[in-house]
Amino acid sequence: MTSTENPRAGVRARTRGAILRAAATVLAHDRNAPLSAVAEAAEVGRSTLHRYFPDREVLLAATYQEALSEIGRVMDEAEVEKGSALEAMRRVVAAHVEVGDWVVFAFGDTANEVFDDAPAATDPEPDLLTNLVRRGQEEGVFDPEADPAWVVQVLWALVFTGLERAERGQMPRHAVAPTVVRTLERGICAPG
Amino acid sequence: MTSTENPRAGVRARTRGAILRAAATVLAHDRNAPLSAVAEAAEVGRSTLHRYFPDREVLLAATYQEALSEIGRVMDEAEVEKGSALEAMRRVVAAHVEVGDWVVFAFGDTANEVFDDAPAATDPEPDLLTNLVRRGQEEGVFDPEADPAWVVQVLWALVFTGLERAERGQMPRHAVAPTVVRTLERGICAPG
DNA sequence: TCTTTTTGACACAGTGGTGTCCCATTATGA
DNA sequence: TCATAATGGGACACCACTGTGTCAAAAAGA
Numbered sequence: 450m451t452s453t454e455n456p457r458a459g460v461r462a463r464t465r466g467a468i469l470r471a472a473a474t475v476l477a478h479d480r481n482a483p484l485s486a487v488a489e490a491a492e493v494g495r496s497t498l499h500r501y502f503p504d505r506e507v508l509l510a511a512t513y514q515e516a517l518s519e520i521g522r523v524m525d526e527a528e529v530e531k532g533s534a535l536e537a538m539r540r541v542v543a544a545h546v547e548v549g550d551w552v553v554f555a556f557g558d559t560a561n562e563v564f565d566d567a568p569a570a571t572d573p574e575p576d577l578l579t580n581l582v583r584r585g586q587e588e589g590v591f592d593p594e595a596d597p598a599w600v601v602q603v604l605w606a607l608v609f610t611g612l613e614r615a616e617r618g619q620m621p622r623h624a625v626a627p628t629v630v631r632t633l634e635r636g637i638c639a640p641g
Numbered sequence: 642m643t644s645t646e647n648p649r650a651g652v653r654a655r656t657r658g659a660i661l662r663a664a665a666t667v668l669a670h671d672r673n674a675p676l677s678a679v680a681e682a683a684e685v686g687r688s689t690l691h692r693y694f695p696d697r698e699v700l701l702a703a704t705y706q707e708a709l710s711e712i713g714r715v716m717d718e719a720e721v722e723k724g725s726a727l728e729a730m731r732r733v734v735a736a737h738v739e740v741g742d743w744v745v746f747a748f749g750d751t752a753n754e755v756f757d758d759a760p761a762a763t764d765p766e767p768d769l770l771t772n773l774v775r776r777g778q779e780e781g782v783f784d785p786e787a788d789p790a791w792v793v794q795v796l797w798a799l800v801f802t803g804l805e806r807a808e809r810g811q812m813p814r815h816a817v818a819p820t821v822v823r824t825l826e827r828g829i830c831a832p833g
Numbered sequence: 834t835c836t837t838t839t840t841g842a843c844a845c846a847g848t849g850g851t852g853t854c855c856c857a858t859t860a861t862g863a
Numbered sequence: 864t865c866a867t868a869a870t871g872g873g874a875c876a877c878c879a880c881t882g883t884g885t886c887a888a889a890a891a892g893a
Contacts, residue, residue, distance in 0.1 A: 460839070460891075481673045483880055494841040499882065535830075582829075592823075592831050598811065599820065600829045602802050610798040619790065628791065631784075636828035637774075637792045638727075639784050652861075652869070675850055686871040691852065 465501055467491045470550075472512040477553040484508070516555035517572055519548050529577055534585030535634075541581065542608060542633070543626040549612040556605055575601065607632060657693055659683045662742075664704040669745040676700070708747035709764055711740050721769055726777030727826075733773065734800060734825070735818045741804045748797055767793065799824055 471491035475482050484505060488498040502508035523544035529537050545552050578601045585591035591600065611625035620628070663683035667674050676697060680690040694700035715736035721729050737744050770793045777783035783792065803817035812820070 464839090484882095485880080495881095496842075496884095497840060500840085503882080505881075586831075589831055589833065592827065592829055595820075595824070595829060596812075599806065599824075602806065603799065603824055603829065606798045606802040607795065610794050614791065614794065620788075628787075632787070632791075632795055632828065634828050634830050635784065636824065636826045637784055637787060637795065638826050639778075639781055641781065656869085676852095677850080687851095688854095688872075689870055692870085695852075697851075 461501075464491075464493060464497065468493060468498055468501055468508075469512050469515045472508055473516060473550045473554040476509075476512065477550050477557055480558050513555060516551040517574070519551045520545070520555065520574060523548050524574065524577060529581050533590070534581055534588050535590050537581055538585065538604075538633070539626075539630050541578065542604065542630050545605075545608045546612065546622075546626045546629070549608075549615075552605075553609060553612060557609070578604070604629075604633060653693075656683075656685060656689065660685060660690055660693055660700075661704050661707045664700055665708060665742045665746040668701075668704065669742050669749055672750050705747060708743040709766070711743045712737070712747065712766060715740050716766065716769060721773050725782070726773060726780050727782050729773055730777065730796075730825070731818075731822050733770065734796065734821050737797075737800045738804065738814075738818045738821070741800075741807075744797075745801065745804060749801070770796070796821075796825060 468487070468491045471493075472487050475487050475490050484498060485495050487508070488495045491498070498508070502511060524541070527537070527540040527544040529541060531537065575598075579597040582591055582595075582597040582600045586593045586595075586597070607629045608625075611620065611629045614620040615622045615625050660679065660683045663685075664679045667679050667682050676690060677687050679700070680687045683690065690700070694703060716733070719729070719732040719736040721733060723729065767790075771789040774783055774787075774789040774792045778785045778787075778789070799821045800817075803812065803821045806812040807814045807817050
């Protein structure tokens, strides 16, 4: 704060953002990657990284928050509450694929420490989705016998699988969302 | 080898097996868990662990081989080639859930080093399953437009998800296989 | 231009996991 | 009982990562 405005805050915000994006990308692939790898990916010195995020833990938490914020943004754009549950679900899948790195980082590791510490408090995502599933069940389009939490987890799992496949070049990126949606809606069996 | 038979080999085989089982369980949860944790889980001194597996890398490789062997065993029992593809697929899912820890260890991490080094050479699993899927497509029960590799990966992903849920107490263990099968076959939509 | 901020390179010590070795103790089988 | 095999614990050096600090150079704004 050099003056009443935020004059030089633009610079700081930009590097901060670069670090967070790099952290999401790198740590999504390997949660235990050294911070030097994150700094390198962000094209920033390790000193600078520590200047912005003193701890590894602090960086993790900040990246997690940023991920939640990014996901929240695309979820807002997806307008989960609008239209039929089926259409909404399709938009949700597309939205998740769109911000793949953030999704993988935020929900990607089974032994998620950050998730355990400050769980659903700052994370409206699960409720939004389980509500969507419930709505779909009431509309009669989703399997009424399925546990909504299970359905949500399946959605995440399929999005992960699709993103992973895309990254390995086993599937074009634009095919991920449609494929996931198709599998979600019909399973793996023939139409008949 | 004290004599022509394998006299004291029984002892060694038992501890070796205990270490491998412990490694699968512990490392399935956290790929970067310290070897001391594996030793502790195996109820064995860290020295003993290093006596059997000098390197971490060696332990990883051995555990991976053991996992393939275990999975191969239950896959044999599942008789993938017999009966309708649909029935076979159900048996395959049940088999995978049965040896959950091994499955999670062997295919659980996205950045799998062991898998990259010695890939499909010693692992007949993927081919077995893609062949099953292809057979199902020819029989007209599986979606003919779906990439078999995608279907196989979806199967794994759902098994993972189910196992994860069971472990967290969010789903009874006996419900995993049926739930996965149901979701695989029909997706998340209502029967109508 | 001049001042202030921001940065990167380097050095440093602390830490936790690793791999090795040795030795006393225990278990196994003859 | 006795010899041998197997084990556990401790000590040790090693290494990668971490977190801190310093300092000169580069960048940004007045």
